[in-house]
Amino acid sequence: MNAASPLPADTPPAWGRVRASRRIADRILKVSATLFSLISVVVLFWILGMLLVQGGTSLSLDVFTKITPGPGSEGGGLVNAIAGSLVLTLLGIAVATPVGVLAGTYLVEYGRGSILAAVIGFLNDVLLSAPSILIGLFVYTLVVQPMGTYSGWAGAIALAIIALPVIVRTTADMLGLVPSTLREAGAALGAPTSLVTQRVTWRAAKAGIVTGILLALARIAGETAPLLFTALNNNFWFSPSLMGGVSNLPVTIFQFASAPYENWRQLAWAGALIITVTILLISIVARYALRKDIVR
Structure with a gap:
């Protein structure tokens, strides 16, 4: 048969x-x-x-208009902590994005198959799974101790280190999905590798790269441990120079949730809800962008 x-x-x-x-x-x-x-x-x-x-x-209007209250006091809000978190997160992602995108581009476009690219990829995977508290201790030793004070700059560096491997890995994965025929077509027209990367591969993978940046942003938005060793916290508006303790939402939630004051605990719940909703919205946008890129 x-x-x-x-x-x-x-x-x-x-x-x-x-x-x-x-x-x-x-x-x-x-x-x-x-x-x-x-x-x-x-x-x-x-x-x-x-x-x-x-x-x-x-939640109330005071949460978004008043600064954090002192111990045992009533009322107050989280506006200074929210503003501090925005500044630290945006600074961290601003530092990590160009470094991560360029490193991911090197792994795929320039260093493919080389020993250096393999070492960078391995170290990136290790850093991707590293506990955030170790990164906080590393930045504390490298930045806080020599400067002699906590600062928002140290906090931004710690967040950037956490976001960096996410952006590198996502960028490399998205560029790896770009068909090699597109690169060959650019090379056939006499364009150098740098121009093909800018005009062809980055454009083809831009939605995926942006998705990686958004995922990294969601990853660092709620980090507490590294900020305890770098930016610390305070109950007032932070200095424009970002020197000294910088108020931020994750550390404020940690401190208020473990305090014996009912007002502080209620503000901690409100802050946790704000962070959760923010991360949820960022994740939804990132998934939508990635799905749109895959469909294309």
Whole structure:
């Protein structure tokens, strides 16, 4: 009987020819995967529900217009902490973006297959999984101690180091998806590699690269540990020079949540809700951009 011949009429369906033990194992795996997925979804929505209830009742106009209150005082808000977090996060992503995009470009366009590119890729993967508190200690030793004071600049450097491997990896992955025929077409027209990279590959992968930047932004928006060793915190407006403690939302939430004052705990819930919603929106935008790039 050749491959094109139909099976005999009495041949059982494909699933019926599978041994009973394999069918049982398959069903057990399906039930286990479904059960644990449901558990994770329930836990996630439980946490989000608590955050919405506690944080939603704590939100008010004062949260966005008044500075953080002192110990034991009533009222107050988080405007100085929100502003400080915006400054630190934007500075960190501004430092990490050009370095990360250029490093990812080197890995794909210039150093492909070289020993240096392999070493950079390995170190980037190590840095990607490094605990953020170690990065905070590293920047504390490298920047804070020599300067003799905490500063927003040290905090921005720590956040930039955390964001850097995310941008490098995403940039390299997105450029790797660009068909080589586009590069060959540019080279056939006599364009140098630098011009082909700028005019062809970057344009083809721009949505994916922007997605990586947005993911890195979401990654560092809620970081607390590195800021404890670098920017620290204060209950007032930070100095324009960013020297000394700089108020920021993650550290404020950490301090207020562990304090014995009810007012501080309510503000901590409000701050946690603000960070969560911000990261959620950034993630949605990043996923939409990535999906749009893949569809194209």
